[in-house]
């Protein structure tokens with residue numbers, strides 16, 4: 001598929017993902033408040049924020065899983081809501097709480113999804129085997145996805161996101177519940193994906209992981225982006241965790257209460 005990699009003016013590269021005034025409210029709760037965000041092509045982008053900041057809602061709208069109340073999302077210049085087929089071919093998505101056909105083995109699931117994507121059989125068979133190898137899911141050859149552990153579900157979810165060779169990966173908490181050995185393997189896949197020109201957006205609560213992997217970050221709080229840019233600019237002289245606490249205004253002072261725990 002041909003996609004634009006430069007704006008028509010010729011100067012600015014097209015963003016891997018661009019959110020423009022993206023907005024969503026659930027009743028009186030404004031989950032995402034007119035968010036503007038540009039994720040540069042080739043970046044490893046970390047989205048962080050406290051619980052309820054709006055990360056999952058923003059990413060769900062960005063990838064076409066949740067209809068926004070307003071605003072736009074474009075992947076490599078392709079509007080996700082106006083041209084979903086083209087946009088979704090460019091993206092691999094690991095959503096929060098991924099629903100997938102569960103009464104299939106990992107191999108069956110990947111083969112089924114690859115066929116839905118129109119990947120020719122001779123290409124698909126090799127890709128499925130490679131993904132099962134890399135994710136170390138071969139030992140679970142006869143296990144149905146419904147019986148997978150949480151970490152195994154993350155791994156098969158990431159495999160489904162990679163299957164069609166996307167240009168952008170959007171991953172909601174990809175390392176949650178993944179053991180350290182598997183996490184190291186997943187990290188190296190993602191680093192290689194970015195080195196080969198792909199772009200990754202991941203949300204995480206683990207600041208050390210974001211600092212280790214990401215070159216660009218955005219901090220969300222109360223539905224808004226309160227800081228975004230190169231990692232070094234956002235964290236300043238301290239750690240990302242210190243910058244996060246400063247930016248979201250977390251109260252870290254001593255708290256009263258739970259005195260019964262000290263007895």
Ligand SMILES: Nc1ncnc2c1ncn2[C@@H]1O[C@H](COP(=O)(O)OP(=O)(O)OP(=O)(O)O)[C@@H](O)[C@H]1O
Pocket residue numbers: 026029030031049050051052053054055056057058
């Ligand atoms: N389907 C829904 N119905 C009602 N409110 C919702 C729904 N989804 C999200 N919200 C609300 O929107 C706000 C943002 O939630 P969201 O899940 O996007 O945050 P988050 O940053 O991903 O949080 P976490 O880090 O805890 O996963 C929260 O106040 C949440 O209660």
